[in-house]
Amino acid sequence: MAPPPALRNKGRYVLLALALVGAWAAWRPDPAPAAAAPPDLVAVAAPAEAPGTPCLGPAPTASPAPAPPQALSGRLGLWVAELDPATLRPLRAVTQAPDGVFPLASTYKQAVLWAVLREVDAGRLSPGERFNVSTASQSLGDYPYDGSSVRDLTERMIRHSDNTATDLLHRRVGLGAVQALADDLGLCRTRLILPTKAWWAAQIGSSPAFLAGTGWDKATGPERLRLATAIDADAQRLRADVLQNRLNTYFDAAPDPADDLRVHNLSTPYEFATLLAHQHLRSGLSPDSLAWQREVAAMGYGRSALPSEVAGKVAAFAGKGGNGWRLLTYSGYLRTEDGRHLVYAFMQHGADQTYTMPNTRAAFAWIGAGLRAVLEGR
8 A cells, every 4th residue: 555645755754553454251361470571561550450350461371473574673562373262262372572562553443343333232323323524523544424324434444444434433432432342351451542533632742631641651440531531632622634734743853652652552462362352253242243343344454465375264354454653563363264263463663664564564474474383283
């Protein structure tokens, strides 16, 4: 995919988080023994454990992933696993830095799709509801036509990684509804609460609520929702063109990638793969919504990038990616023709390249090597 116009201008690095074009209760493993943190583990506050919802804990022991291609620089994380479909336990897995915390960029939109369909099943959202785009709701990049339906928006969000479509849906179901997907699974290092426009407004210093220093990094539960709502309200006061211009200025100054971890939606390779496992194997959706999810999730990017020896065995696929300033993410679920279920989550942060889309081939070479190792039982 050709870079957006703003990214083709020298010196303009715009965090579009649009990831290629698109993406396809709860088991918790026995607690693993405490282990030393990997060198690239980034500490974030873990939400207080609610009764009956303990934190998932670190990734179970797995084989080291194959060596990443030399073209992949910066902090790297990977989790590739074959799952027992009944228990969702990994039968075999390969990994690198599975518990490192990384920005998700547009990969998080997979969770928005699941949250939307849960709201449809609950009767709180009608599939026929229509949405118009206002100055407040418009985010970066292209945006949907007025009158778009819920189904239209889900397709644009996954197939085209449309940021405005995502924000319309995220706000409609409620910021907390998307975060609840992680919280209910005990994914204590996963943050899914901010719409795209909100994290950019915070990153460039255009959210007074974020700048107030009220403990956003450590906030959990109702306090995190309160702060996220305030940050999002600040973002909606910005026109998209003003946001774009301020982002251009921000990225021209070559900021520290570590700042991304304060504002982005976040997860670890292991936790996000766990969320995908539940989304596609234990979603709790009605038959109609499950069919909707499968159809839309299959529009996401990744199947065509798999190595031929893996792609030829795939019967069903769901995937999504995300990219931004020095970061790249890809994650997905696949079912093979012989009935095996696999998940993968690749994360790169602090890459040498400011525009990371050209790293896609190397990323999928590594993902593919991990999938081959798992399928072959190595």
